[in-house]
Amino acid sequence: MKLNDAVVLVTGGNRGLGKAFVEEALARGARKVYAAARDPRTVTTPGATPLALDITDPDAVLRAAAEAPDATLVINNAGLSLGVNLLTGDLAEVRREFETNFYGPVLVTRAFAPVLAANGGGHFLNVHSVLSWISFGTSYSANKAALWQATNAFRLALAPQGIGVTGLHVGYIDTDMAAAVTGPKVAAAEVARQGLDGVEAGTFEVLADDVSRNVKQGLAADPSALYPQLI
Template sequence: MTTLEGSVALVTGGSRGIGKALVAALYERGAAKVYATARDPRSITHPDAVPLALEVSDPASVEAAAARAQDVTVLINNAGAAVNADFLDSPVEDVRREFETNFYGPLLVTRAFVPILELNGGGHLLNVHSVLSWVGLAGSYSASKAAFWSQTNSLRLGLGPRGIEVTGLHVGWVDTDMAAGVDAPKSTPEGVAAQALDGIESGALEVLADDISRQVKAGLSGDLEALYPQLTA
């Protein structure tokens, strides 16, 4: 289990939504330092956070961030994009762009920071997924998050022996800019952040932050028609 008191964390996509809530919640739990990353670090508003420029899909940017943040003990891969490209009609480049941000981006960041976590005595990796990791309803977004979920599961096996715990966070609709146009019940970023940090501190393998995530995860062992009622129409 990981103690957040006195930890040094890095949160990608730390300027808004869940990332912004995670930065605040980490300080509330006694983190000594929190690096909050964004493409434009001027967008970081928390008064105590350490703003850090980062484009997760740019290897040079990732290397520069890792060179600066050599004291990290908790890494949170939260940054993501929602292109939602259609597999039949959208340009294939849109699909690739989604994977660059949602799959290859956190992979680059993780590979850069694993040696740092090891040098600092081990630590924790939290990857922010989605209920759409399990349901293919959003084209390239669902596919990229499904691949990211698989990445997390593989990393958990490889990093455990190296003293690094791995938690996957799954959540449905959250009251953020990304879901502004969605008319459905939404979790608050603060509530999701609290559950995520509870998961880190308890050593949870996965955190299912809302009812829909728990329902869909439970339904993965059932017939496809239960997840895709359109198939029975």
């Protein structure tokens, strides 16, 4: 699909990568861009339409779908990283991450799929992570892996309705979430550009940096190659 004249909704559209998606969609000529956030007053991008949305609240998701009946592209961007150890960490925090990173996008997709279908089809873009495919022992890897499979399932289920689904994988992005990371980071604007390029091309998956490309390639090898610390 083309972004020109599209109606875009970005979850977590008030900051970081979400804000970059909002800006890039507007730059590509989107007719309207809903910047969804728990507190719509935090949306500061000129030209964006603030929309109240807590993706962990089923009722809030349904209200957002009713308030954005013209949407043709939904970007499941909102995410949470708590650094919780999956084996020893607080199980409540593990569940909190899953509510945001897995169940949130699932709720949004289920609510907006009929909206996109009613508008003649459209597209979902889901923000994953290289940690969908490699683990640091945290629950973040587990919920991002689950979202990857949900993306694949939705792609199969929605194709007959003329709705495409693209998954976006990337390592560290230069946003507040990765502020403490000292390694290489990709600019949020560059990730947003590649993600929307993938939407316009109808690509199944976008690998937005060398880290995600190298890890994806490594999946074809013995798994031990991805965990040298265990050898």
